[in-house]
Amino acid sequence: MLDFSFLKLILFTYTFNFGVPLMDKTIKESIKELAKKMRIKIIKMLYTAGSGHPGGSLSCVEILAYLFSQKIKRTRENAFDEDRHRFVLSKGHGVPAVYALFSEIGILKEEELYQLRKVGSPLQGHPDRVKFPYIEVSTGSLGQGLSVAIGMAMGAKLKNADYTIYCLCSDGELQQGQMWEALMAGPKFNLDNLIVFLDYNKIQLDGWVDRIMPVEPVKDKIASFNWELYEIDGHDLEQIDKVFSKMKRNNGKPKFIICHTIKGKGISFMENDVEWHGVAPKKEDAQKALEELEES
C-alpha cells in the first residue's frame, strides 16, 4: 500500500501559503492583543462576581475577538442599525466573554463590567436583551439560540437585506432536541446568510461531553443535515480567517464551523479541567491567572 499522505501535506502547504492570502500580521497581532485583554477582564469579572463560567467564556475568546473586530465590526454607534450584522450567543453562559469584548470596543465602561451578576445590573449572569439592549437575544436556556438565529436569517432574506447572522453554540447544546430541529430547518430555507460556530471544547458541567452523552460524530451528523461544513482550530486566528475566505455567500447553504477549542484556554490550570466549567476563581487563583495572562 503506497502512502500518499505526503501529497496532502504538499497540497495543504500550497493552499495555505499561496491559495489564500495570509492574514495581515498587524491585524493578527491586534486580535491577539484583544483576546488577551478579554481574558484578563473575564477573570477579573468572574472573581468580582464570585460566580460564573470561566471555562466556556475563555474557550470562545478568539472566535468572538475575530468576529466582532473583522466581520461584525460592532461599535456603540452602529449597534442598533437596521442593517447591522447580528450575533446570537446561544451558549449564554459564555456571556462574560461578550461583556469583556464590549468593554474593549467602547460599549461598556470597565467599571460597569464589575457589576456583573449584581442586583439591578444590566449585566445579568446570562444575556438579557431587555436589560442590556446591545445583546440581540436573551439566552442561557441551552439549545434555543440557533432557532432564533434561523428566524433572523429568514427575516433578513424576507427583507432582502444582506447582513449576516452569526450564532455561537456549545457542544453540550447538541444534546438538546431543539438544536436538531433547527439544524434540519437551516438548509431547508437556504440560509446562506447564517454562519454557526460550534465552540467544541469537549467539556460540559458534569464532565467530558463524550461521557455525559456523546455527540460524535459531529462532522458527519451536521454534514448529513446538508450544512456547508468546516472544521478548524478555534484558537487559530489564521484558520478562522481562512474559513471566511472559503465560504460562498450566495450558494443557498448555511455554514457550520466546528471550532475545536480548549475549555479554560489561556490559563494553564483551568485548561481542560471540568472543575472550571462553572466555578469562579477565588483571590489566589485569580491572581495566578492574571499573572499568567500578563506574561503571555
Place this chain on the structure above:
Amino acid sequence: MGKPTRASFGEALVELGEKNKKIVALDADLSRSVKTAAFAEKFPERFFEIGIAESNMVGVAAGLALSGFIPFCASFAAFVAGRFETIRMSVAYCQANVKIVGTHCGLGIGEDGNSQMGLEDLSIMRSLPGMVVIQPVDHVETKQAVAFAVQHQGPVYLRLTRQDVEDVNPRDYSFQFGKGVVLKKGKDIVLFATGALVYHTLEAALSLEKEGINAEVINIHTLKPIDNDLVIQKAKEFKRIMTLEDHNIIGGLGSAVAEVLSENEPVKIKRIGVMDVFGESGSPDELYQKYGFDKEGIMKSIKAFMKS
C-alpha cells in the same frame, strides 16, 4: 349559525395580511387544522412550514419578530403551549413580538381525546410576565382580537376552538382589550365565562329566568390582564360569583378571578371547569354533557350554588 373561532382567525389573518406585509405565519404541519392554509396559499413567501417541531417554530418566530416581523405561530394549544421553555425564554423574556395561537382547546375538541386537548394552556401562559392571554368567544370577537394582536406590541397568546361556537355578540360589536363584556344583566348571581362556555352559560341563564333565578352573564375574553375593576365591582354587587371555562380548574379564569377577589373583595366563588383530570374521547356534545358544561349541567350547578 356559528363557526369555530379557528376559522374566524384564519379569515382574519388573510385580511390583515393583505394590509400588513409584516405579518408572517409559521406552521408545524397543521395549517389545514389551525386554518392558516388560506394565508399560506395567498402569501406563500410569508408562510413558513417548520414541520412537526413546535419548539423550533416558536424560536424561529422569535427571530422573525426580532427582525421586525409580526409572526403568528399556530398549532394545537396542547402542543404549542407545551413548548413552554422556548416560549418563556425566546419569546417572553426576549419581549419578542410573537403571536402564539393555540387552537383545539378544551374538551370541546371531542373524539381525538386528551392528547390533543389543550387543558392547561391558560394556566402556563398566564404565568409568563408580559404575556397577553385572550380567548375570544365568537366570530366577530375573534376577528377583532386577531387585529388587536397585530397592533399590540409584545407577545400574545390566543386560545381558539376546534368546534363551532354560536355568536353571542352583535354585528356592530367592538372589542375592548382587557374589558369584560356584560351579555345579560341580572341581580341574583354573576357568571363570568370564557370561550366556548359563554354561549352555554347564556342559554342556562335565560332558562333560569323562568325558574326565578336572575343571573348576570359576563364574557371574559382577556384572561391576562384580567378586568380587575369589573370583577371587583361585580363582587360588590353580587353575593355569589361563578366562573366557567373549558380548561383545568387550576390556573385559568377561575383562578384569575379568585386571585383578584381574595385580595380585594372576598366573596364566595364557585369555579366550573375540568376538575383536575385529563380529558377523554367522545363527541363534543357528549363530553360537555358528561362534564356539566352544557346548558343543563350549568343550570344544575347554578341552582346548587344558589342553595348553598
